Amino acid sequence: MYATDYVKAADVADAAAKLAAADDGKLLAGGQTLLPTLKQRLASPDKLIDLAGCGLSSISKSGDAIKIGAMTCHADVANHKDVAAANPGLASLAGGIGDRQVRNCGTIGGSVANNDPAACYPAAVLALGGTIHTSKRDIAAEDFFVGMFETALDEDEIITAVTLPTPQKSAYIKFPNPASRYAMVGVFVAQFADGVRVAVTGAGEDGVFRASDIEAALTAKFDAASLDGMTMSEDGLMGDIHASPAYRAHLIVEMARRAVAAC
Amino acid sequence: MPTVSMKVNGQSVSHDVADNTLLVTFLRETLGLTGTHIGCDTSQCGACVIHVNGASVKSCTMLAAQANGADVTTIEGIANGDELHPMQQAFHENHGLQCGFCTPGMIMSAIELVETNKNLSEQDIREGLEGNICRCTGYHNIVKSVQDAAQKMGG
Ligand SMILES: Cc1cc2nc3c(=O)[nH]c(=O)nc-3n(C[C@H](O)[C@H](O)[C@H](O)COP(=O)(O)OP(=O)(O)OC[C@H]3O[C@@H](n4cnc5c(N)ncnc54)[C@H](O)[C@@H]3O)c2cc1C
Ligand code: FES
Numbered sequence A: 001m002y003a004t005d006y007v008k009a010a011d012v013a014d015a016a017a018k019l020a021a022a023d024d025g026k027l028l029a030g031g032q033t034l035l036p037t038l039k040q041r042l043a044s045p046d047k048l049i050d051l052a053g054c055g056l057s058s059i060s061k062s063g064d065a066i067k068i069g070a071m072t073c074h075a076d077v078a079n080h081k082d083v084a085a086a087n088p089g090l091a092s093l094a095g096g097i098g099d100r101q102v103r104n105c106g107t108i109g110g111s112v113a114n115n116d117p118a119a120c121y122p123a124a125v126l127a128l129g130g131t132i133h134t135s136k137r138d139i140a141a142e143d144f145f146v147g148m149f150e151t152a153l154d155e156d157e158i159i160t161a162v163t164l165p166t167p168q169k170s171a172y173i174k175f176p177n178p179a180s181r182y183a184m185v186g187v188f189v190a191q192f193a194d195g196v197r198v199a200v201t202g203a204g205e206d207g208v209f210r211a212s213d214i215e216a217a218l219t220a221k222f223d224a225a226s227l228d229g230m231t232m233s234e235d236g237l238m239g240d241i242h243a244s245p246a247y248r249a250h251l252i253v254e255m256a257r258r259a260v261a262a263c
Numbered sequence B: 001m002p003t004v005s006m007k008v009n010g011q012s013v014s015h016d017v018a019d020n021t022l023l024v025t026f027l028r029e030t031l032g033l034t035g036t037h038i039g040c041d042t043s044q045c046g047a048c049v050i051h052v053n054g055a056s057v058k059s060c061t062m063l064a065a066q067a068n069g070a071d072v073t074t075i076e077g078i079a080n081g082d083e084l085h086p087m088q089q090a091f092h093e094n095h096g097l098q099c100g101f102c103t104p105g106m107i108m109s110a111i112e113l114v115e116t117n118k119n120l121s122e123q124d125i126r127e128g129l130e131g132n133i134c135r136c137t138g139y140h141n142i143v144k145s146v147q148d149a150a151q152k153m154g155g
């Protein structure tokens, strides 16, 4: 790892000021993506600004939504009673990220900010129509995930929390890469009173996206059989050593079917 | 160089280290606690697992500075004098190790697993140890060891 300065921010305003003052500062959350990147010398920030002391770890349930502080670790989301009761898909998603040690450190803010095309949380945030709260504004999920590893965040903008509306039913099923546990394809299905929303991660060349054909079929009838015979276009899907676009297209429908069955 | 202070295996330690020092490097090189291993560069193998404030973490994926003020336990800190921790004893009796490289991390992960869930099924154990890779045993005897220890630890 290249030399760098480590500082712990006292609160969000302090973190924002430190970030603005640094030449090439990076926020440090759970470190489960950033530290492996630094160890491989793929980045060399002059300052690491730790958010651990900013009081951003919390889970609160209001009538129709759950608000999760940016520094809440995956294990806390997975094990929280209110999350499991209101949004089982979200709880199982958090409980299936990486391994126990990754879940004890990695945070929702870090996952969403990073927008890895194979990360799990973006699928939940987009399928649930969530809102990303930042140090500057509120951003709708639809506008937040811009492309592979790209978000609507400004350089000096900090995620403080994410609000996720509570669906009638939800489930997340991923086909994990056997080595990394990231999603080779992951599908989050959320049923709301006004329709079904389905988001796909691990497959799109531009990162997470909504599967409108699957949404339409499931809104018409919320049943795994509604997806019988459905095929997805390979256009815009990733191909790599793990899976071809055609295989990913097939997995999307299959993961969606399993998610509906799990609801 | 900033000073990093923490409690390691019950003892307070304080040292000046560079900001980019990983916690595992601090343990192994600054404190000489070489029981915690480094098996990969990608945060995937779990050989470096320790407990920070009671939670199992990969010490290769945390800066020493992040653990400032924390309570840290490593493989060196779990035995009671000459008496092995029940998890260590169970690995010994059930042949839960061969070369032993993964064992410190495996044991630290397994202790947290058993302490948070006394009624572990075989499947729970296999999933709970997902973050620990063993090249030798095929995991079978590791699972047996954890089942045995879970009983002895009051499961
Ligand atoms: C072995 C392994 C397996 C994994 N498996 C999975 C998996 O199956 N699914 C999955 O989704 N993920 C997986 N991950 C990634 C994991 O979920 C990370 O925790 C997550 O992607 C990043 O969160 P973090 O808190 O660790 O962020 P960090 O690594 O600290 O930060 C990541 C990036 O986000 C920025 N950032 C962090 N917090 C904020 C904030 N509040 N506001 C703005 N920017 C911020 C940082 O500056 C950095 O650029 C895995 C990681 C490992 C090591
Ligand atoms: S050394 Fe491999 S996970 Fe830490």
Ligand code: FES
Pocket: B096, B097, B098, B099, B100, B101, B102, B103, B133, B134, B135, B136, B137
């Ligand atoms: S005993 Fe050799 S790696 Fe596990």
